[in-house]
Amino acid sequence: MTTTSVEEIKQGSQRLRGSLLESLADPVTGALREDDQTLIKYHGSYQQDDRDVREARRLAKLEPAYSFMIRTRTPGGVVTPGQWLKLDAIATAFAERGLRITTRQAFQFHGVIKTGLKATMQAINAALIDTLAACGDVNRNVAMAANPLQSRAHAAVHAHAAAVSAHLLPNTRAYYEIWLDEERIAGSGEESEPIYGNAYLPRKFKIGFAIPPCNDVDVFAQDLGFIAIVEDGQLRGYNVSIGGGMGATHGDAETYPRLGDTIGFIAPEQLIAIAEAVVTAQRDYGNRAVRKRARLKYTIDDRGLDWFKTEVERRAGFSLLPPRPFAFRHNGDRFGWIEGEDGRAHLTLRIPAGRIVDGALDGRGEEVRHLSGLREIARLLETHTAGAELRMTPNQNLVIAGIETNLRARIDALAAEYGLDGYRNASPLRRHALACVALPTCGLAMAEAERYLPDFVAKLETLLARHGIADAPIHLRISGCPNGCSRPYLGEIALIGKAPGRYNLMLGADHRGQRLNALYRENIDEARILDALDPLLADYARQRGPDERFGDFLVRRAIVAIAQRRAGKIIPIEHISAETEP
Numbered sequence: 001m002t003t004t005s006v007e008e009i010k011q012g013s014q015r016l017r018g019s020l021l022e023s024l025a026d027p028v029t030g031a032l033r034e035d036d037q038t039l040i041k042y043h044g045s046y047q048q049d050d051r052d053v054r055e056a057r058r059l060a061k062l063e064p065a066y067s068f069m070i071r072t073r074t075p076g077g078v079v080t081p082g083q084w085l086k087l088d089a090i091a092t093a094f095a096e097r098g099l100r101i102t103t104r105q106a107f108q109f110h111g112v113i114k115t116g117l118k119a120t121m122q123a124i125n126a127a128l129i130d131t132l133a134a135c136g137d138v139n140r141n142v143a144m145a146a147n148p149l150q151s152r153a154h155a156a157v158h159a160h161a162a163a164v165s166a167h168l169l170p171n172t173r174a175y176y177e178i179w180l181d182e183e184r185i186a187g188s189g190e191e192s193e194p195i196y197g198n199a200y201l202p203r204k205f206k207i208g209f210a211i212p213p214c215n216d217v218d219v220f221a222q223d224l225g226f227i228a229i230v231e232d233g234q235l236r237g238y239n240v241s242i243g244g245g246m247g248a249t250h251g252d253a254e255t256y257p258r259l260g261d262t263i264g265f266i267a268p269e270q271l272i273a274i275a276e277a278v279v280t281a282q283r284d285y286g287n288r289a290v291r292k293r294a295r296l297k298y299t300i301d302d303r304g305l306d307w308f309k310t311e312v313e314r315r316a317g318f319s320l321l322p323p324r325p326f327a328f329r330h331n332g333d334r335f336g337w338i339e340g341e342d343g344r345a346h347l348t349l350r351i352p353a354g355r356i357v358d359g360a361l362d363g364r365g366e367e368v369r370h371l372s373g374l375r376e377i378a379r380l381l382e383t384h385t386a387g388a389e390l391r392m393t394p395n396q397n398l399v400i401a402g403i404e405t406n407l408r409a410r411i412d413a414l415a416a417e418y419g420l421d422g423y424r425n426a427s428p429l430r431r432h433a434l435a436c437v438a439l440p441t442c443g444l445a446m447a448e449a450e451r452y453l454p455d456f457v458a459k460l461e462t463l464l465a466r467h468g469i470a471d472a473p474i475h476l477r478i479s480g481c482p483n484g485c486s487r488p489y490l491g492e493i494a495l496i497g498k499a500p501g502r503y504n505l506m507l508g509a510d511h512r513g514q515r516l517n518a519l520y521r522e523n524i525d526e527a528r529i530l531d532a533l534d535p536l537l538a539d540y541a542r543q544r545g546p547d548e549r550f551g552d553f554l555v556r557r558a559i560v561a562i563a564q565r566r567a568g569k570i571i572p573i574e575h576i577s578a579e580t581e582p
Contacts (some may be wrong), residue, residue, distance in 0.1 A: 006038055007199055007288050009035045010198075010199045010200050011198055012294050014174075014190075015170075015174055015193070016170065016174040016175070018035055018036050018174075019035070019036055020036050020040060020043075020174075023036040024114065024178075030066035030114050031114070031318050033046060034049055039430060039505070041135035041136040042133060042175075043121075043132065043135075043174075043175050043178065044070055044134035045068050045070045045112075046066055046068065047440075048069055048442070049064035049065075050064070050067070050440050050441065051439055056451065061424065066114065066359050067096075067110070067112060067113055068112045068117055069110050069441065070095075070109045070124070071106050071109075071131060072087075072107045072108075073106065073131055073132060073134045074105060074107065074129060074141060074392070075142045075145075075165040076142065076143070076157075076161045076162065077105025077140065077143070077146060077391050077392030077393065077394075078142040078158060078388070078392075079390050079392075080382075081131070081389075083127045083128065083380075084374070084390050085121025085382065085546040086123070086126065086507065087099060087107055088374070088378070090123045090127075092371075092449045094119065094123070094304070095111050095120070095359055098355065098371045100356065100437070101355075101356065101392045101396045101397070101398065102141075103396060103485060104141045104143050105146075105205070105391075105394055106134060106141045106392070122179060125179070127458070128226030128257055129177070131172055132169060133169055135204075135578045136195065136200070137200045137203055137204055138170055138200055139165070139168040139205045139207060139279060140206050140511060142161045142162075142208070142209070143161075143206070143394050144158060147216070148334070148399055148401055149209055149340055150233075151340035152234075152280040153230045153233075156235045156260045156268075157211055157228050157235065160226075160268065163272065164270070166274065167195075167272050168195060168275065169298060170193060170200070171191050171194070172191050173370075177454065179333075195280060197283055199280065199288070200283075200289060201279070201283055201286065201452045202282070202283070202286035202291075203286065204294075204462055205223050206221075206222045206226050206245075207224045207225070207226070208224075208329075208394070209225075209227075209238075210225065210226070210228065211228045211230065212230070212326040213326075213327060213329040214328070214329065214330065214331070215331040216332065217394045217491055218331055218394065219241060219244075220514060221489075222241070223244060223245060223282070223295065224258060224278050224296075225260050225276075227326060228240040229324045235268060236324075237267045237270075238265065238268070239265050239317070240264055240266055240320060242300065242308065242312075242371070243259075243260045243296055243297045243301075244259055244260030245258050245297040246483070246485075246488070246490075247295065248483075249484045250484045250498060250504075251294070255292055258297040259514070259515075259516060262323045263318060264309070264319075264321055264322065264409070265321040265324050266321070267391050270315075270318065273316045273317065274312065274320075276316075277311075277316040281315060285299050286299050292339060293399060295375060312482075320485050328512040328514065329512065330511050331345050331460070331490070331511060331512055331513035332395060332399050332432045332473075333393050335349070340402075344401075344403055344473050345405060345408055346400065346403065346416050347400040347408075348377070348397055348398070348400045349398045349420050350419075350423035353396060353434070353449075354397075356370045356371050358372060362562035368419025368420070369418045369419060370418065370419065371418045372399070373414055373417065373419075376418070377411055379416050380410060381403075384404075384407060385402070385404050385407055388398050388400070388401065389401040391579060395434060396434060418541065428471060428472065428473035429457060429473075434476075434478070434487065435449040435453040435476070435486055436450065436479050436486040437450050437480075438451070439486075441478060442481075444495040446480060446481045446498055447502060448457055448480060448500075448501075449486065449497065456495070457476065458494075459530060460476065461488065463534055467537050467541040469541045473549070475490075475493070475511055476491055476494070477490070479497060481496070482497075488506065489509065489517055489518075491509055492507070492508070492510070492551035493509075494506040494517055495529065498523045499523065499524070501525055502523050502525050502526065503523075504522050504523065504524075505519075505524060505532060505553055506522070507520040508520075509551050510549065515551070517551070520532065520560055539553075540553050540560075543557070
């Protein structure tokens with residue numbers, strides 16, 4: 001079998017060390033050596049450049065404006081107020097454009113220059129957070145429901161998510177040597193990697209924990225999903241799903257988004273064994289010859305779901321029980337105040353595209369100061385309430401969690417003062433919209449996403465208002481490319497970048513994260529997108545059933561023909577229940 005260059009880089013890297021130290025010390029360029037650009041991903045960073053100025057710099061005979069994105073490893077997206085303040089200070093000192101919440105509940109810092117990389121990494125670790133394995137061909141940040149209603153279940157599931165994250169970390173000491181100045185000991189570079197082996201995984205790997213009835217984590221989009229089964233307020237165990245994944249390549253039928261399959265139920269004490277069994281089976285059987293076919297979903301489709309389940313059970317040393325019943329109601333966030341089982345209050349704030357900055361404009365054209373406002377809230381929590389948390393949601397929003405009743409009025413006042421209360425007046429469309437970073441820094445982006453989101457939402461809101469359905473809770477997602485970081489294939493309406501100013505229009509997913517959408521129009525500009533949506537929204541306004549969502553309406557009316565790819569087969573959507581898991 002012929003290996004790819006990435007496989008060769010991993011195997012020859014001395015356990016992810018490569019020549020990173022030499023690259024970082026090179027004063028001639030703002031970039032890393034080519035192989036090190038791959039290896040730094042495993043340390044939680046990507047080399048990027050500002051594509052807005054790329055051509056001008058080329059004409060001026062200057063190298064691209066290189067900088068680095070750094071991503072944290074924060075299982076479940078939970079940080080303390082003190083950690084938030086430290087991360088805020090890091091963003092102010094070393095990064096551009098403030099903090100950003102990702103759809104995997106991590107922080108991203110953008111615009112860090114090479115000479116500031118080590119200091120930034122050290123500052124993040126000083127906040128008792130690291131970036132190890134936040135990127136690369138390993139298990140990424142473990143995502144989980146931010147559900148503030150079920151306080152006891154959230155605490156138990158978060159502990160499990162953190163345990164899985166820790167268990168699946170690479171064993172190499174390279175991260176600590178390069179960034180934290182640990183002394184390199186004799187023989188380092190040959191550490192045992194019992195889970196990842198010599199070449200780590202064939203591709204990235206994503207794990208998510210859901211707590212029904214909310215599917216905010218889009219659990220069936222994960223390589224490995226755990227669906228908490230809570231009965232009488234107690235966590236009984238997890239249904240296990242495998243084989244989800246959003247990435248695809250335009251025009252290549254060999255690549256596709258896929259929803260995970262539920263294969264059984266496990267007790268909480270079996271969680272680590274199953275996670276390791278799935279990861280190591282993918283390590284050994286994933287496609288290392290064709291990188292675009294290397295995700296777990298393709299391994300399952302190529303070898304068969306039953307075969308893969310049997311292999312997982314063999315490695316784990318026990319058989320899975322039949323899945324237990326559950327139901328998801330939606331995959332969005334609940335905004336505003338909610339009281340949890342523990343009597344404490346939780347406030348979910350809308351953070352457009354996850355970008356936390358000062359000086360941005362809200363939907364009404366007014367300037368907001370989200371970075372400063374959250375700094376003041378974190379300071380208040382740090383000094384006035386024990387046990388408070390800030391929870392990033394998988395939908396790029398933020399929960400101010402565990403608040404004592406006497407602080408609610410002060411937090412509301414701060415949210416209003418700094419423009420953090422936009423969720424109160426935002427349309428349902430605007431509240432639930434997602435977008436990836438895309439241009440100018442993402443090297444994969446074919447079109448705008450985050451920067452385009454406010455303008456497109458405003459135009460779509462105009463269409464909805466014209467048809468008298470401004471309150472329709474439609475899920476919109478925009479991605480700058482088909483790789484799917486914003487989970488666009490689960491949007492009722494989704495735009496997937498094809499070229500500058502041009503997108504594939506995808507329609508028909510459901511609002512529970514249990515049905516993929518389908519291509520409706522290919523490679524069209526904004527005017528044609530709006531022209532295509534206008535009559536559909538008009539029909540929806542006239543003919544929708546009681547409480548019928550837009551995606552369900554499109555499928556019922558056969559406006560989009562949807563079939564799900566499951567276990568290597570194409571199954572007509574009418575054979576898949578909308579009320580239970582796929």
